[in-house]
Amino acid sequence: MLYDVVIAGAGPVGLFLSCELAQAGCSVRVLEQAESAESPLKRLPLGLRGLNAPTLEALDRRGLLDAVAAAQVLKPDKGTPPPGTAHWLAQPRPLGGHFAGIPFALDNVDSGRWNWRVPTPVGTQMAIELQALEAVLTERALGLGVHIDRGCAVQAVQVEEAQVAVQTTTHGTVHGRWLVGCDGARSTVRKQSGFSFEGTDPEFTGHSLLIELEDPSMLTPGRQYTAHGMCNFNPPGVLALADFDGGAGHRTALDLPSAQALLRRVSGRNATITALHLATTWTDAARQASAYRNGRVLLAGDAAHMHSPLGGQGLNLGIGDAMNLGWKLAAVVRGDAGEALLDSYQAER
Incomplete structure (x- = not known):
């Protein structure tokens, strides 16, 4: 079968992107090397992640926020977080999290100075388990008809004139009109498809x-x-x-x-x-792909950019990538727009 889009990686970015494409009528197959969606590293306490305002707004627009909010770590007026979850969550002042390790208190933030934020019903931040977020996105993806193969790693990528052939470890060769690498900082898709990954080496x-x-x-x-x-x-x-x-x-x-x-x-x-x-x-290594698109192959999430995980930067930027790319790639697949539309993805992200 020739799928409209093959996605490598069933993390939050790959799953969110699959939902964007599927709800627009595209046939989507997701290849994930991990055999199970469950992992101790995705659960509390090490699996704690912070969602920022743009991510919450994206989830709200797609009708996913209520399900995600139901699984949040610290619900409003519902007591204290689980022991050891995060030191900053247990502080007496209402902390909003941190950026790159610099904590900030919500009662020291003047939201009246946010002149350019469009009024929205969602908050500015939320703490959640990574596994809980992925479970919500997986349920939506499967409900939209997305085919998810777990225990199926990408081995090689061959770009042809009108499609991409993806050789896998367990399902032979999978064919798609487009391929998106959402397979993390050590992305096989990126390495196999001629992208350079430039930046700085770690200090710690x-x-x-x-x-x-x-x-x-x-x-x-x-x-x-x-x-x-x-x-x-x-x-x-x-x-x-x-x-x-x-x-x-x-x-x-x-x-x-x-x-x-x-x-x-x-x-x-x-x-x-x-x-x-x-x-x-x-x-704290920091790298970015020289381009987010090379012909029929695109990158999103950590496959396109990696940096320190402090502040949840990778997760939130990746959801933004998927939100930006999804409707554009779907429009190209349907023939509603030319491939030049995809060039705006890299420029905007």
Whole structure:
């Protein structure tokens, strides 16, 4: 079968884009390398994500906001967030989150100075589990007839005159008139399709850990800057460590002894870890694709731009990519517009 659009990646960006295309009448197939939609890294506490105003407005316009709001981490007037969710959510002042690690309090924001924001019924921010957001988008996509293949990674891409042939690990070759890479910062689609990815190398490795401590009082809650980096402790056992090692520790698996050595070095405290439940890494590397379109192949989300995850920048920018690209690509597929319309996607994003 020849699909109108094949999407690599069933994260929030790929799923949202599939919904945009399907509701416009396009046939869509999504290829996702992970076998399961569930992951401990997508659930609390490490799976916490913040949605900003443009993302909330996009979800509202598509009738998805109520379902997403039902799954938000901290509902208005519904008490405190789960333990260890995020230090800034448990503060006595109403905090609106942070941008690139710089926190801000809502009672110190003068919204009357937002002269250019169109009146809208939605708020300015919301905290949610990544897995909950993906579940809402998956349900909508399936309801619109999107075909989602999990455990199906992209291996190779061959662009032909009127279509793109995508070789996969489990489903042979899948054909689409267009291909969109929403497959993350290490995007196979981007690498296979002639895009360059330019930017700056990392200065630090970020470690997110779910642990048990022999004595949690050894660490000070909140963000502490030290001679070797930064330690952000959310009691009783959630840690974010920034190790200024030039990114050398990225994607290096930590066992308990190495995690304890890292914690002691970065924090400067003689804390003892008794159990290591979960660990992942990230960096402040910043890169952007030289172009968002190369013929019949387009990029969106982290495949097009990567940077520090602080502040939820990647998720929210990616949803914006999908919102911008979806109706344009659908119009081209239907023949309502020429391919030149797609050039505005890169210019606007």
